[in-house]
Amino acid sequence: MIYLRNNILLLTGAVVAALGFQSCDNKPGGAAGEKLPEQVSYNFDIRPILSDKCLACHGPDANKREAGLRLDDPVSAFAALKDNPKAHALVAGKPDHSAVYLRITTEDTTLRMPPPASNLKLSQREIDLIGKWIKQGAKYEKHWAFVAPKKPKLPEVDHKDWAKNEIDYFILEKQEQKGLEPSAEADKERLLKRLSLDLNGLPPSLQLMDEFLADNSPNAYEKVVDKLLANPTYGEKMAIHWLDLARYADSHGYQDDGYRTQWPWRDWVIHAFNKNMHYNDFVTWQLAGDLLPNSTKEQLLATGFNRNHKITEEGGVIPEEYRIMYVTDRNDLFGKGLLGVTLECAHCHDHKYDPFSQKEYYQMFAFFNNVNEVGIESVIGGPETYAKKPLMEISNDEVKNILTFINKPDTNRLIVSVMGDLDTLRKTHVLKRGAYDAPGEEVQAGTPTAILPFDKKYPKNRLGLSQWLFDKRNPLTARVYVNILWQEFFGKGIVKTSGDFGMQGELPTHPALLDWLAVDFMEHNWDVKRFVKKMVMSATYRQSAVVTKEALAHDPDNVYLARGARYRIHAEFVKDLVLASSGLLNRSIGGPSVKPYQPSGLWEGATSGRGLLSVYNQDHGASLYRRGMYTLIKRTVPPPTMAIFDASNRDLCEVRRLKTNTPLQALVMMNDPTVLEASRVLAAKLLQEKTSTGEKITKAFRQIVCRTPSQKELEVLTGYYEKELKEIQLQKAEKMVSVGEYPLTKNIDKKALASLMRVISTIYNLEETITKS
Incomplete structure (x- = not known):
């Protein structure tokens, strides 16, 4: 019996063949002879197929569900079919009696699933996997990311000595499973550059290069790792990913986009990383520092984390609408940044793919809904609008004696938005x-049961939520953060979709490693520096980035890490490298x-015309040469150079930056005033040294590229310098060396300066210069 639009009941292999269906017994292998796994896993083999090809019509979205069938739910999948009680979508151990298998193998296009009109098609390997899975019992598993990690044993490998x-x-x-071999360790110069950029966000100094190259002791590498970890610039480097996650900016956002003073919170983040505040305390202070027993001023400052969201200052808005927006932002950040799930998808309806109901979304929402804030507090204006209530004021005395990590350069009033609940x-x-003015069922604070039910022993406030987050039974917290850190050091996470560990996210490339790292992180009390050191001390991290044709063919995306990661450094570090070198x-x-420096007219063309940020008043002096992370971020007009290099505009929580490669990036490196000024200043310094042209260029190359140039490279650059020196006109040279505000060296040969400046600018424009390799 055949039900054309629902399901099929077939009892014998003969009937299967007669009706044009394929038996899985006839298809023992995968596509093109690719071997199927010995034990088919629902999570890692079947669930991705269903998610891509089936769940739009047979998934959790009741509004789009066809035939009353859910294939992501075993109760539904094994139950009698709605329109044919004698048939079942799945029959454990019997593919030829399972309507699912019969519908994906039939030649009859009126019966085939997915329907041809959907433009979705299963590959032969996918069909074979489903058939084998059914034959092995069609065992469902809870989504891998919602199962608490257990520490696996170290795998057996052939080359333990590596x-x-x-x-x-x-x-x-x-690697051994895929027939790959690890690469040799990178040479010391390139390895040191990689390490220094990863741990400090800066190129190594010439002194550090010389010391490392001269140190032949067995622990030379570990010594330089420890030295870089102890450098205060470590906190600055580590803060960048957290500022993205916390959507830190220097303006309120929306049309007026007025100035705000949240930077003391940024100072605290740098301080917390430098003193190696363990991750559980680091997050708890930010989520609920105001609720801790006998909370301190520093703990209250930490809660600025959840006041970094956009805030309107426009007249005529509906206050409750915007207050709900602020709470929604905090709730969504908690889901994406700390749990690594797309909780926001349940804002208006039950999540379509993950087991989060709309009710559970608002139970989480309740934790953040009691903040003593309003949708609009005042119109844009003076210092009183730099922070919004609840807020804290920081006195000069507190900066001197308590909050000593805050770099307060003047005596002006300093206020910061922080958390504080209603009485x-x-x-x-x-x-x-999801409409602010359409309240439905009242709910109490709670958490998604699919992740971990909220324990009754925890208070129903943000402090209790933090305790739930760091409950060692919580399957996500440790996994998500070690994955973010892995992403920072290897270019992409073990789970590529670092903000989505749910059913629509990417599967981990190394699930056992991810679990081992997560459990190890918890076992060592969430110690961030220890975890970072373990990553950079590994042989995996130390590999050369040189790639062979064979490795490129077998693993073009370096999924299996048989070579060092190679990618462009973050926007902030591009500027830092230029300034430091x-x-x-x-x-x-x-x-x-x-x-x-910024092109004129950008702010003026995109502003309401009110407030401190309506006109761009460039800073001068030492402020021009601060690290990239201190560049003021106006949300509606983010720094253009930073944006071109893919920096976040900090509108929303961002846990993974995209990396693009555009001609605009080359134009920035060739024409940006900071790069040209740096070229001029370095050229002037080198010209004052009593060394040969080759020695000057070699030193510049080492400071910028962080290695000694080859003889060929040196010959090309020296020839370029000599050609420029011979051909350049004085008038053109004078124009070239006038770039930037840093004072021009007196009585210097401007033709020589312009010529060497061009050589150094060329070195800055080498791909290798701003690439971590």
């Missing part, structure tokens, strides 16, 4: 279709954001 620590066993196991509990309702870098840590 491994430096536990990470390498898991990496090597996958009474504000009611929370499910909002119908030229000697221009202002190394002061923390303090207010600055306004460096």
Whole structure:
């Protein structure tokens, strides 16, 4: 019996063949002879197929569900079919009695699933996997990311002598399975550049290069790792990913986009990383520092984390609408940044793919709904609008004696937006279709049961939420953060979709390694520096980035890490490298954001015309040479150079930056005033040294590229210098060396300066210069 639009009941293989269906017994192998796994996994083999090809019509979205069938739910999948009680979508161990298998193998296009009109098609390997899975019992598994990680044993590998620590066993196991071999260790110069950029966001100094190259002791590498970890610039480098996640900016956003003073919170983040505040305390202070027993001023400052969201200052808005927006922002950040799930998809309706109901979304929402804030507090204006209530004021005495990590350069009033709850509990309702003015069922604070039910012993406030987050039974917290850190050091996470560990996210490339790292992180009390050191000490991290044709063919995306990661550094570090290598870098840590060189007219053309940020007033002096992370971020007009290099505009939580490669990036490196000024300043310094032209160019190359140039490279650059010196006209030279505000060296040969400046600018424009390799 055949039901054309629903399901099929077939009892014998003969009937199967007669009706044009394929039996899985006839298809023992995969596509093109590719071997199927011995044990088919629902999570890693079947669920991705269903998610891509089936769940749009047979998934959790009741509004789009066909035939009353859910294939992501075993109760539904094994139940009698709605329109044919004698048939079942799945029959454990019997593909030829399973309507699912019969519908994906039939030649009859009126019966085939997915329907041809959907433009979706299963490959032969996918069909074979489903058939084998059914034959093996069609066992469903809870989504891998919602199962608490357990520490697996180190895998057996053939080349144990390569491994430096536990990470390498898991990496090597996958490489050996794929017929790959790890690359040799990178040479010391390139390895030091990689390490210095990763741990400090800066190129190594010539002194550090010389010391490392001269140190032939067995622990030479570990010594330089420890030295870089102890450098205060470590906190600055590590803060960048957290500022993206926390959507830190120097303006409120929306049309007026007025100035705000949240930078003391940024100073605290740098301070917390430098003192190696463990991740559980680091996050708890930010989520609920105001609720801790006998909370301190520093703990209250940390809660600025959840006041970094956009805030309107426009007249005529509906206050409650915007207040709900602020709470929504905090709730969505918690989901994406700390849990690595797309919780926001349940704002208007039950999540279509993950097991989060709309009710559970608003139960989470309740934790953030009691903040003593309003949708609009005042119109744009003076210092009183730089922070919004609830707020804290920081006195000069507190900076001197308590909050000593804050870099406060003046005596002006300093206020920061922080968290603070109402004295009474504000009611929370499910909002119908997510509309602020359509309250439905009242809910109490709670968490998605699919992740971890909220323990009754925890208080129903943000402090209790933090305790739930760091409950070692929580399957996501440790996995998500170690994955973000892995992404920072290897270019992409073990889970590529680092903000989505749900059913629509990418599967981990090394699931056992991810679990081992997560459990190890928790076992060592969430110690961030220890985890970072373990990553950079691994043989995996130390590999050369040189790639052979064979490796490129077998693993073009370096999924199995058989070579070092190679990618362009973050926007902030591009500027830092230029400033540091030229000697221009202002190394002061923390303090207010600055306004460096920027094309004129950008702010003026995109503003309401009110407030401090309506006109771009460029800073001068030492402020021009601060690290990239201190560049003022106006949300509606983010720094153009930073944006071209893919920096976040900090509108929303961002846990993974995209990396693009555009001609605009080359134009920035060729024409940006900072790059040209740095070239001029470094050239002037070198011309004052009593060395040969070759020695000057070699030194510049080492400071910028962080290695000694080859003889061929040196010959090309020296020839270019000599050609420029011979051909350049004085008038053109004078125009070239006038770039930037840094004082021009007196009585210097301007033709020689312009010629060497061009050589150095060329070195800055080498791909290798701003690439971590």
